[in-house]
Amino acid sequence: MSKLNLVQAINQALRHEMEKNPDVVLMGEDIGPDGGVFRVTEGLIDTFGARRVVDTPLSESGIVGVAIGMAAYGLRPVVEIQFMGFLYAAMEQLISHAARLRTRTRGRYTCPLVVRTPYGGGIHAPEHHSESTEAFFVHTPGLKVVVPSTPAEAKGLLLSAIRDPDPVIFLEPSKIYRAIKEEVPEGEYLIPLGEARVVAEGKDVTLIAWGAMLHPTLKAADQMAEKGIEAEVIDLRTLSPLDSATILRSVEKTGRAVIIHEAPRTCGLGAEIAARLCEEALLSLEAPITRVTGFDTPIPLPKTEKYYLPDVDQIVEAAEQVVGF
Amino acid sequence: MPKKIIHEFKVEFLQILDEAGRVDRTLWPALDEKEVKGFYEAMLLIRTFDEKALNLQREGRLGTYASVQGQEAAQVGSATALRPSDWIFPAFREPGVSLLRGLPMRMIYQYWSGDERGSAIPEDQHDFPIAIPVGTHIPHAVGAAWAAQFKGDPVAVATFFGDGATSKGDFHEGLNFAGVFRLPIVFICQNNHWAISVPLSRQTASATLAQKAIAYGFEGIQVDGNDVFAVYTAVKNALEKARRGEGPTLIECFTYRLSDHTTADDASRYRKAEDVAAWRKKDPLVRLRALLEREYGWSEADEQTLRRQAQERVAAAVHEFEAVPPANPEAMFDTLFANLTPDLLRQKEQLRKRLQKKERD
Numbered sequence: 001m002s003k004l005n006l007v008q009a010i011n012q013a014l015r016h017e018m019e020k021n022p023d024v025v026l027m028g029e030d031i032g033p034d035g036g037v038f039r040v041t042e043g044l045i046d047t048f049g050a051r052r053v054v055d056t057p058l059s060e061s062g063i064v065g066v067a068i069g070m071a072a073y074g075l076r077p078v079v080e081i082q083f084m085g086f087l088y089a090a091m092e093q094l095i096s097h098a099a100r101l102r103t104r105t106r107g108r109y110t111c112p113l114v115v116r117t118p119y120g121g122g123i124h125a126p127e128h129h130s131e132s133t134e135a136f137f138v139h140t141p142g143l144k145v146v147v148p149s150t151p152a153e154a155k156g157l158l159l160s161a162i163r164d165p166d167p168v169i170f171l172e173p174s175k176i177y178r179a180i181k182e183e184v185p186e187g188e189y190l191i192p193l194g195e196a197r198v199v200a201e202g203k204d205v206t207l208i209a210w211g212a213m214l215h216p217t218l219k220a221a222d223q224m225a226e227k228g229i230e231a232e233v234i235d236l237r238t239l240s241p242l243d244s245a246t247i248l249r250s251v252e253k254t255g256r257a258v259i260i261h262e263a264p265r266t267c268g269l270g271a272e273i274a275a276r277l278c279e280e281a282l283l284s285l286e287a288p289i290t291r292v293t294g295f296d297t298p299i300p301l302p303k304t305e306k307y308y309l310p311d312v313d314q315i316v317e318a319a320e321q322v323v324g325f
Numbered sequence: 326m327p328k329k330i331i332h333e334f335k336v337e338f339l340q341i342l343d344e345a346g347r348v349d350r351t352l353w354p355a356l357d358e359k360e361v362k363g364f365y366e367a368m369l370l371i372r373t374f375d376e377k378a379l380n381l382q383r384e385g386r387l388g389t390y391a392s393v394q395g396q397e398a399a400q401v402g403s404a405t406a407l408r409p410s411d412w413i414f415p416a417f418r419e420p421g422v423s424l425l426r427g428l429p430m431r432m433i434y435q436y437w438s439g440d441e442r443g444s445a446i447p448e449d450q451h452d453f454p455i456a457i458p459v460g461t462h463i464p465h466a467v468g469a470a471w472a473a474q475f476k477g478d479p480v481a482v483a484t485f486f487g488d489g490a491t492s493k494g495d496f497h498e499g500l501n502f503a504g505v506f507r508l509p510i511v512f513i514c515q516n517n518h519w520a521i522s523v524p525l526s527r528q529t530a531s532a533t534l535a536q537k538a539i540a541y542g543f544e545g546i547q548v549d550g551n552d553v554f555a556v557y558t559a560v561k562n563a564l565e566k567a568r569r570g571e572g573p574t575l576i577e578c579f580t581y582r583l584s585d586h587t588t589a590d591d592a593s594r595y596r597k598a599e600d601v602a603a604w605r606k607k608d609p610l611v612r613l614r615a616l617l618e619r620e621y622g623w624s625e626a627d628e629q630t631l632r633r634q635a636q637e638r639v640a641a642a643v644h645e646f647e648a649v650p651p652a653n654p655e656a657m658f659d660t661l662f663a664n665l666t667p668d669l670l671r672q673k674e675q676l677r678k679r680l681q682k683k684e685r686d
Contacts, residue, residue, distance in 0.1 A: 062501065065498065073412070073472035
């Protein structure tokens with residue numbers, strides 16, 4: 001076991017799976033000799049060659065469309081799109097084809113495809129490089145959506161995503177690509193999709209987050225602990241299919257929920273989680289369900305993005321209000 | 326420094342059977358009498374299938390349907406050139422290709438009646454389901470060609486689309502990929518001159534669609550799409566080239582949509598009757614029948630026998646289609662993913678209860 005950051009952990013996962021399965025093919029822009037814009041695929045072309053680490057034309061919709069055909073034929077393509085904001089060009093391919101190929105052919109054709117893309121703000125990137133629109137994909141029947149929050153999580157979830165028989169959108173929080181190092185198990189390490197993780201146990205309030213937002217959420221929980229408030233923190237890990245059972249179990253215990261996401265507020269995944277809690281845990285609720293989210297604006301350019309992104313203070317404030325309700 | 330010409334391009338046009346049914350023997354693709362009659366038989370079957378579909382729709386027995394009349398030669402010529410091991414990616418106006426590939430006729434009617442089971446392509450057939458969004462399946466075909474090349478399979482891929490699709494980004498991205506990676510694929514454009522109400526002149530300022538291939542670094546050819554022999558020859562050559570590892574080809578079949586866009590359309594709103602009448606004279610069936618009469622003594626009795634056989638086959642397929650047990654509504658959940666998710670399980674249960682309640686009431 002060695003201490004790796006998220007970029008290295010994903011690289012290790014890709015290498016592991018490519019060694020194991022000759023049908024795994026990587027495709028994307030600049031993923032070859034350049035190793036990808038975030039260096040996630042660094043060195044893979046040296047080991048596996050240009051046949052399996054394919055630098056493609058600059059063509060996001062084409063890359064995803066071609067990958068659908070490859071997957072249907074029997075390969076396991078893993079696509080890298082440089083930034084989530086550039087994935088929009090491929091929305092039609094994802095929604096109209098990848099997501100429904102299995103069901104529209106009643107199982108005759110399938111689409112075991114992974115689309116990896118960095119997402120989220122806080123890295124002082126140019127316009128269109130800090131999007132957090134995971135709800136588009138969660139809203140699309142037939143897609144799975146996975147967001148790792150630490151290096152080890154990234155490895156375990158990515159291996160499961162590549163082996164999944166259906167299309168998976170794998171969102172990599174770019175803010176924490178190199179911010180955290182932790183022990184990452186070598187070799188086989190699988191985290192099943194569709195299972196959330198209780199990161200910290202507590203009895204007073206449930207804090208629900210994913211991706212980069214897990215980290216300010218954990219800090220907020222620490223600060224609250226100093227004041228005697230015990231927060232339970234859930235890392236969703238898989239946004240679709242959503243692990244409602246873990247969320248419900250926790251909120252039935254705490255009676256209070258705060259959902260934290262950097263995506264815009266309206267129709268963000270927080271809205272869906274709140275609706276489920278209202279439908280299924282109303283009698284356990286001691287306070288209104290609260291959301292700490294980005295605003296309903298495009299994420300601002302770097303000069304003002306910090307005013308947009310939820311921070312530790314906002315999470316503490318929201319949780320304390322809920323606890324004191 | 327004087328200016329100089331660094332590239333010059335030419336676009337070929339191929340016609341073997343003209344409108345009067347005369348054949349250019351120098352270009353003849355060495356087909357025997359049985360094969361030539363087989364082409365006619367297939368074209369007549371498609372026409373009969375199509376006329377029946379339009380009737381079924383009018384009688385409320387079929388949903389919206391996109392007729393293929395006028396394009397039978399382009400479909401038969403290309404489908405006949407394919408091997409069963411080749412893969413195809415059709416658009417929505419290719420029932421003729423699907424029929425010749427072996428898709429049960431019942432399933433085509435089933436699809437257009439609104440039943441997903443019509444797209445559950447038999448396991449032994451390498452045919453993708455039809456694509457309704459225009460041109461979006463072109464990259465899928467390219468991906469399959471890529472995978473075939475990657476695995477070293479001796480197959481070629483063919484994808485079908487119309488003139489309208491050439492205006493879409495998917496066409497550009499797909500052909501560009503295929504050119505860059507020299508993939509074993511044949512792009513078969515059914516230029517039927519109309520994308521619903523928009524004529525070819527509003528899709529492109531290019532003199533031909535075939536020439537678009539040149540920009541992607543491979544050959545494009547325009548063929549008389551109402552000449553089954555020209556289509557067959559061009560597609561066969563292109564498939565062989567693909568299987569030899571010599572890369573893609575774009576084939577523009579110059580043809581015409583004789584009918585409305587779909588049963589929900591009224592083409593008299595936007596095109597002149599005399600234009601359609603002019604194209605009716607170029608009907609691919611008429612010219613092939615003329616050839617059969619002259620070369621092989623095809624008689625009115627032969628014609629009537631063949632028509633009756635086609636009608637019987639179509640009637641049998643309609644019977645099969647209408648005898649299919651109703652679709653199970655719960656099936657909408659079952660193949661979304663390999664396994665039902667907890668949410669889908671719950672929703673399936675909700676639907677099941679609703680259905681049970683309806684049955685009780």
